[in-house]
Amino acid sequence: MKCDHCNNPAITHEVTIQGGKKIERHLCKECSKKHNIDPAPTNAVNQILSNIQAMQGLVVPGARKGAAEQARPLKCEACGMTFADFKQHALLGCPECYVQMESQLGPIIERAHEGATHHVGKIPRRALEASREGGGRRTVEAILGSARERAERVSMLRRQLEEAIRAEQYERAARIRDEMRSLGEAEAEENPA
Amino acid sequence: MSTDAPGRGPDGQGQVRQIDLHRSRVEWLRGEGRLSDVVLSSRVRLARNLAGFPFPNRASRSDRVCVLDLCRDRILNAGLAERMLWIDLHHAAPIDRSLLVERHLISKQHAKGKLGVASGGPEEPRGVAVAMPHEQLSIMVNEEDHLRIQVMRTGFDLADALREADEVDDKIERRLDYAFSPRFGYLTACPTNVGTGARFSVMLHLPALKMANEIDKVKRAAGDMALAIRGFYGEGSEAVGDFYQLSNQTTLGKAEHFLLHDMEHEIIPRVVEYERLARRQLVERRGDLVADQAYRALGVLRHARLMSSEEAMECLSRVRLGAVLGLMPGIDHQHVTHLMLVIQPAHLQRLAGREMNQAERRAGRADLLRRELASVT
Ligand SMILES: [Zn+2]
Numbered sequence: 389m390k391c392d393h394c395n396n397p398a399i400t401h402e403v404t405i406q407g408g409k410k411i412e413r414h415l416c417k418e419c420s421k422k423h424n425i426d427p428a429p430t431n432a433v434n435q436i437l438s439n440i441q442a443m444q445g446l447v448v449p450g451a452r453k454g455a456a457e458q459a460r461p462l463k464c465e466a467c468g469m470t471f472a473d474f475k476q477h478a479l480l481g482c483p484e485c486y487v488q489m490e491s492q493l494g495p496i497i498e499r500a501h502e503g504a505t506h507h508v509g510k511i512p513r514r515a516l517e518a519s520r521e522g523g524g525r526r527t528v529e530a531i532l533g534s535a536r537e538r539a540e541r542v543s544m545l546r547r548q549l550e551e552a553i554r555a556e557q558y559e560r561a562a563r564i565r566d567e568m569r570s571l572g573e574a575e576a577e578e579n580p581a
Numbered sequence: 582m583s584t585d586a587p588g589r590g591p592d593g594q595g596q597v598r599q600i601d602l603h604r605s606r607v608e609w610l611r612g613e614g615r616l617s618d619v620v621l622s623s624r625v626r627l628a629r630n631l632a633g634f635p636f637p638n639r640a641s642r643s644d645r646v647c648v649l650d651l652c653r654d655r656i657l658n659a660g661l662a663e664r665m666l667w668i669d670l671h672h673a674a675p676i677d678r679s680l681l682v683e684r685h686l687i688s689k690q691h692a693k694g695k696l697g698v699a700s701g702g703p704e705e706p707r708g709v710a711v712a713m714p715h716e717q718l719s720i721m722v723n724e725e726d727h728l729r730i731q732v733m734r735t736g737f738d739l740a741d742a743l744r745e746a747d748e749v750d751d752k753i754e755r756r757l758d759y760a761f762s763p764r765f766g767y768l769t770a771c772p773t774n775v776g777t778g779a780r781f782s783v784m785l786h787l788p789a790l791k792m793a794n795e796i797d798k799v800k801r802a803a804g805d806m807a808l809a810i811r812g813f814y815g816e817g818s819e820a821v822g823d824f825y826q827l828s829n830q831t832t833l834g835k836a837e838h839f840l841l842h843d844m845e846h847e848i849i850p851r852v853v854e855y856e857r858l859a860r861r862q863l864v865e866r867r868g869d870l871v872a873d874q875a876y877r878a879l880g881v882l883r884h885a886r887l888m889s890s891e892e893a894m895e896c897l898s899r900v901r902l903g904a905v906l907g908l909m910p911g912i913d914h915q916h917v918t919h920l921m922l923v924i925q926p927a928h929l930q931r932l933a934g935r936e937m938n939q940a941e942r943r944a945g946r947a948d949l950l951r952r953e954l955a956s957v958t
C-alpha cells in the first residue's frame with residue numbers, strides 16, 4: 389500500500405472513527421514523522437473502543453520495534469495484563485501497565501485527548517513535598533518528570549499556544565503562556581541557578 | 582466528628598440498617614443558584630487510584646477488600662465533613678443502592694458492582710462515603726477506579742465544586758499514596774481519564790431547544806468542543822424530561838483551572854444563552870402554547886391515576902419551564918424540581934414504606950403527585 393501523501397510505501401496505518409465515519413490514513417516513514425508534529429483530529433472518548441478494535445491487526449505508530457520484540461506478546465510484568473486484553477476491555481490492569489506498554493498506549497491516549505501527550509495540572513501535593521524534603525518514597529524527578537519529559541511537556545504547550553493564536557483565541561493563548569511560565573518557575577525552583 | 586457506618590457491625594461485616602436519606606431534600610437539586618433557570622446542578626469528579634495495587638478490574642478479591650478497608654479508614658478519618666456516612670454496598674439492600682443512584686451519590690455501574698465488560702456483581706467489595714447532611718460530597722471506593730471523589734452544587738457553580746474536590750483530594754492524599762506518573766498524571770483504569778482525572782459536568786434543562794428542534798445542533802457543537810452529552814442518570818441514560826448532562830471528554834494536557842475557565846466562560850454560558858433565546862422566542866411567538874402545555878402537564882400531574890416515571894418527568898419538565906418563565910404564578914419551581922427525585926422508583930417505595938412492583942409504582946406515583954400538587958392552582 390502506498391502513502392497517502394507521496395509514492396513511498398506506507399508503514400503506518402491508522403483508522404479513526406469520527407462522527408460514525410471511518411477515516412483511514414496510510415503514511416510512509418517520512419510523512420508519519422510529519423504527522424506526529426500535527427496530531428490527529430479529535431476523537432470522541434466513547435469511540436475509543438471502536439478505534440482500538442479498528443486498529444486490531446494494524447501497525448500502531450510508534451510500536452515498530454525489533455522483530456524479536458514484536459513476536460513476544462506485550463504484557464505487563466506487574467499484573468499480567470496483555471495489550472490484547474486491553475484492546476478487548478479498554479481497561480488497564482494496574483499503574484505499571486502505563487510504563488510497560490507506554491509505546492503502544494501513547495498514540496491511543498494522544499488520540500483520545502485531542503493530541504495531548506503530557507499531563508498538565510495538579511500534582512499530588514504531599515508526595516511532592518515529601519520528595520522535596522527527601523523523606524518521600526519517590527524522588528522529585530519521579531513526580532515532576534525527567535528533564536526530557538519536562539521539555540516535551542513545554543513543546544506540547546507550545547503547540548497548543550500556536551493553535552490558539554492561529555484560531556485567534558488570544559485569551560486562551562494568554563492562559564497557555566501563564567501555564568508555561570508557571571512550569572518554568574517550578575523548574576527554576578527545582579534547579580536553583 | 583462522628584461516623585455512621587450502616588454497612589458495618591463490630592467486625593465490619595454486620596447487617597445493614599436502612600439508609601434514611603429518602604425524606605430529606607437534596608441540596609444540589611434545590612433548583613437555586615447561578616443560571617438556575619437553565620442549569621440544574623454542577624458536578625466535579627476526580628478519579629484516583631492507590632499506588633501499589635492493581636486497578637479494581639484486575640485486582641484479586643483480597644486486594645479489593647484491602648483497598649476498601651484502607652480507603653474507608655482513611656476517608657472516615659480525614660476530617661472531610663461534620664459527619665460522614667459510610668455504606669458497604671455489597672451488604673446494602675438493592676433498594677438502598679437504587680436510592681443512592683437516584684440521588685446521584687453513586688453511579689449505576691457502582692450500584693451493580695460491575696468491574697469490567699463482563700465481570701463483577703452485587704457481591705463485589707465496594708462502598709461509598711457521603712458527607713452529611715447536605716450530600717454534596719460523595720466518594721465511591723472500588724468503582725472503575727479505587728477512588729472517585731464527587732462534589733455537587735445546585736445551579737452553575739463548578740468553581741466551588743472544584744475548590745472542595747481539590748481540598749478533599751489533598752486531605753486523602755495526605756494519608757494515601759496515589760498512582761501518578763509525570764507523563765500521564767493521575768493513572769486511571771481507563772486511559773480516557775488519565776491526566777487530571779477531572780470530569781466537570783453540568784445538568785442542563787433545555788426544553789425550549791428541544792421544542793425548537795435544536796438539540797442536534799447542541800449535540801454537534803458539543804462534539805466539536807470535545808464534550809459529551811448524556812441523560813439525567815449519566816452514561817447510557819436517555820434524556821428524560823429534557824435534562825441533559827454536559828461534560829468534558831478529555832482530561833490530559835489541560836490543567837483543571839484551564840478546563841474550568843473553558844466551561845465557565847466559554848461553553849456553558851453559550852448553551853444557556855441559546856436556551857434562553859429559544860425560550861424568549863417561544864414566549865413571544867407562542868406564549869399561549871407554552872402556557873397551555875404547562876397547564877395541561879399540571880392537569881395530568883394533578884389528576885392522573887397511573888403514571889410512569891418517564892411521563893412524570895416529561896410533565897414536571899413542562900411545568901418547570903412554565904414556572905421559570907413566570908407563566909404559572911401559583912407554582913414553586915423548587916418544589917417541582919424536588920418532585921423529580923421523589924417520583925423515582927426507590928424513593929417512591931421508601932416513602933411508601935413498602936416494596937412495590939411496577940404497576941403498583943405507577944399508581945403510587947400518581948397518588949403522591951396528586952397529594953403534593955393538591956393545593957397548587
Ligand atoms: Zn509519504
Ligand SMILES: [Zn+2]
Pocket residue numbers: 464465466467468469480481482483484485486
Ligand atoms: Zn499492569
